Amino acid sequence: MPRRTRSDAIVAENLQKSFGDVRALDGIDITVKEGTVVGLLGPNGAGKTTAVRILTTLLSPDAGRAIVLGHDVTKEPDIVRASIGLTGQFTAVDDNLTGTEFLWMVGRLYHMSTAQARKRGAELLERFGLADAAHRTVKTYSGGMQRRLDLAASLVNHPQILFLDEPTTGLDPQSRVDLWEEIRGLVREGTTLLLTTQYLEEADQLADRINVVDHGQIVAEGTSAQLKRKIGGDHLDLVVGRKVDVQRALEALAPLVSGEPQLNGQSLSLPIVDGAGKLADAVRLLDKVKVKIVDIDVRTPTLDDVFMALTGHAAEEGE
Amino acid sequence: MAVIALNRSDKLRWTLADAATVTRRNLIHIMRVPQLLVFSTVQPVMFVLLFTYVFGGAIKASLPPGAKYINFLLPGILIQLTAFSAMNTGIGLAEDATKGLIDRFRSLPMARSAVLAGRTLSDLVRNIFVLLLIYGVGSAIGFRISTDPLQALGAMGVLLLFGFSMSWIGATIGLTLRDPESVQAAGFVWIFPLIFASGLFVPLQTMPKWLQAFAKNQPVSVAGQATRSLLIGGPLGPYLWKTLAWGVGLLLVFIPLAVSRYRRT
Numbered sequence: 001m002p003r004r005t006r007s008d009a010i011v012a013e014n015l016q017k018s019f020g021d022v023r024a025l026d027g028i029d030i031t032v033k034e035g036t037v038v039g040l041l042g043p044n045g046a047g048k049t050t051a052v053r054i055l056t057t058l059l060s061p062d063a064g065r066a067i068v069l070g071h072d073v074t075k076e077p078d079i080v081r082a083s084i085g086l087t088g089q090f091t092a093v094d095d096n097l098t099g100t101e102f103l104w105m106v107g108r109l110y111h112m113s114t115a116q117a118r119k120r121g122a123e124l125l126e127r128f129g130l131a132d133a134a135h136r137t138v139k140t141y142s143g144g145m146q147r148r149l150d151l152a153a154s155l156v157n158h159p160q161i162l163f164l165d166e167p168t169t170g171l172d173p174q175s176r177v178d179l180w181e182e183i184r185g186l187v188r189e190g191t192t193l194l195l196t197t198q199y200l201e202e203a204d205q206l207a208d209r210i211n212v213v214d215h216g217q218i219v220a221e222g223t224s225a226q227l228k229r230k231i232g233g234d235h236l237d238l239v240v241g242r243k244v245d246v247q248r249a250l251e252a253l254a255p256l257v258s259g260e261p262q263l264n265g266q267s268l269s270l271p272i273v274d275g276a277g278k279l280a281d282a283v284r285l286l287d288k289v290k291v292k293i294v295d296i297d298v299r300t301p302t303l304d305d306v307f308m309a310l311t312g313h314a315a316e317e318g319e
Numbered sequence: 320m321a322v323i324a325l326n327r328s329d330k331l332r333w334t335l336a337d338a339a340t341v342t343r344r345n346l347i348h349i350m351r352v353p354q355l356l357v358f359s360t361v362q363p364v365m366f367v368l369l370f371t372y373v374f375g376g377a378i379k380a381s382l383p384p385g386a387k388y389i390n391f392l393l394p395g396i397l398i399q400l401t402a403f404s405a406m407n408t409g410i411g412l413a414e415d416a417t418k419g420l421i422d423r424f425r426s427l428p429m430a431r432s433a434v435l436a437g438r439t440l441s442d443l444v445r446n447i448f449v450l451l452l453i454y455g456v457g458s459a460i461g462f463r464i465s466t467d468p469l470q471a472l473g474a475m476g477v478l479l480l481f482g483f484s485m486s487w488i489g490a491t492i493g494l495t496l497r498d499p500e501s502v503q504a505a506g507f508v509w510i511f512p513l514i515f516a517s518g519l520f521v522p523l524q525t526m527p528k529w530l531q532a533f534a535k536n537q538p539v540s541v542a543g544q545a546t547r548s549l550l551i552g553g554p555l556g557p558y559l560w561k562t563l564a565w566g567v568g569l570l571l572v573f574i575p576l577a578v579s580r581y582r583r584t
Binding site for chain 1: 337344419426428
């Protein structure tokens, strides 16, 4: 295998792909360092799945190039396929095989020996808590079990890079948390991970760096903290009892406020540095001028706020 | 990391191994969902019974004197079931596509032809079973092979080769439409005219001349004639050659076509 810089597991440059009139990818650059987790965050139809399909050799780009572990995905697809794992957007397991048979088949198709494939399958069933169901047909599995088997299948070849396309979409909250735990375990073992999600919390929980994708373009890139910082710091959210209190509160809190306040009826949202530390001060100042406080809270920006600020629409709506 | 096939002989070995793995998987499916097998035998059994007892009396008049209709009919029924089995090939692949399994296979470093070869080969194995079963049903109501065992084996060979060729047409359609219901609907459109505008169920000479021209030469019809001659006697040579030519020709066209549909991005 040719030498590559140790640090870049995935380098994609200017990837473009159209389906008819729809520009699914409009020139995307993605870099993933070895051993890190990068999240592609965006709404349905943003182009996340198209990007993953190109990087996993399922789709060829109209323009641009993608290098995975030093190999061009369009020129050496089999070498790329042998060292990656893919868990697609929809669970792809075989209903009529048992868990054991399914993983054995995948192992054989990775060109393991029969014995190797059997051993690896048993290991993975054990690891994903499916050992008891190993000899049941997959159609008797619950949705969460099927998703775990799906993930197990993408780990058969000890992939250096794992692609997870919306891994927890459609799972119940408990299954989601369980799957996150599995994913964290893989990352601890050194697997490089590219994850797509439309759940802000998921990107926040799992990803070291986040690419925000919208309309086939990366609209922002950084750590979760960097992205949050981009749209400013903490906010003091305040609801006052009377209309006259609004002006009074603005004047009283002026020494604390670090930016342009947003007003909406009797609700105020005030940018504030070190919100948590200033909450007591704020209450004291408001009390001094007899403002009736209905509700007061300090809010640290979420990725929802980031998305709204970057794209003008919420992450979990709109096609 | 898995082994990467580097030289040509390794590549060939893995291509065969991959096809065997997928074939095995499909055969497990057939055994585990026996109702699919039952349904694929119900239709030909019904055809045998309906044609024999409903149309048999009327059609007998246009057969040579003394000929039994069941002997004329059964070879045709066997060929028509291999043609319909092509639809099953397409449906199976369309189901794999809708369940995301085709994408899973395509993300593996396996041979691009293996999923298709595995499907068409497992359908061939299924055809052996269904053919023998229908032969049993036919025998129960009076069908008798009147040639020698070697020719009867030859008939089996023709049936399997022909069915295998038709399977690749089904595979191409399955991977183009990627929806089991559409594949089924399309099946009736392309299979029915081939089945009925043929000498499978009735002698050709009662058809209008223009239709005879089509019916004499189209693949399902010539394969039916070849099978009939191999099982109950009659002129063989031209039918056999035409059948082999069609069989090989269809494979040459539809294997690359189906594989390119599979690779489609």
